[in-house]
Amino acid sequence: MVGHRITAKRELRLHLGFLVSGPADAWCELSSARAPDGTRPTLDELIAAGDRLLAWSDPLATSEEVQRAMARFAKSRGIRSIMAAEPHLRPGSASPRETQLRVAVLAAPAGFPEPECNGEIVLGSGSRTHGDLVFREYRVVLEYEGDQHRTDVRRWRRDIDRLNDLAKAGWLVIRIHAETPEAVWADWLESALRSRGWSPQAR
Structure with missing residues (x-):
């Protein structure tokens, strides 16, 4: 661990008897931290x-x-990052992998529309579910399947029911995993969105 000096006035909180930086301030501090x-x-890690x-x-x-913390750190090292x-x-991301996928979607050459993170979806029955990255206008969902979806039996069963409910309600669901190449999932996503009326010009 490498120490660093903080000159900005921080928001401090009491945690387990210790004064520590508030979460948003700690994020600002992270930008100037150095690994061994x-x-x-x-940028992706931030x-x-x-x-x-x-x-x-x-x-x-x-x-x-977050905005107030950034204002407090406006003159601190790392503020540009x-x-x-x-x-x-x-708001709404459930994991770093979901964040990485969303950022990659928006950076893709196809010019995809921005999805909702874990957007709520109301099904025809009135029940509610969600999708990892929801392209609501086109009724398309992009799902990242981490290992926990496979190793947690109860979660795996819930996922099957949830995805079948989405399909029944007319949603197209694209499921990817950590080893799915970007070119592959981008092609799947583009095909799904185009089948629902999207085109790059619609962005």
Whole structure:
């Protein structure tokens, strides 16, 4: 671990009897932190950490708190990296992999529309479910299947029911995993969106 000096006025919180930086301030501090090999967090790592603040389950901060923390760190080392990452943050992500997938979707040459992170979907029965990345206008869902979907039997069974409910309601679901090449899932996604009326010009 490499120490660093903080000059910005921080929001402090009491945690387990210790004063620590608030989550949004800790994110700003992360930009200037160095690993033992001297490297700093990459832009993608800062985006993933920032999305964790605004996460779908158990968020650690609000967008407003992130903005206030950035203002406190406006003259601190690393603020340029934070300013580059912040526009990419979105509430609702459930994992770093979902964040990475969303960022890759938006950077893809096809010019895909921006999806909702874990957007809620109301089915014809009135029940509610969600999708990892929801292209609501086109009724397309892009799902990232991590190993926990395979190894957790109860979750695996829930996923089967959820995805079948989505298909019954007319949603196209694309399922990918960690080894799915970007060119492959991008082709699947483009085909699905085009089949529902999307074209690059519609962005």
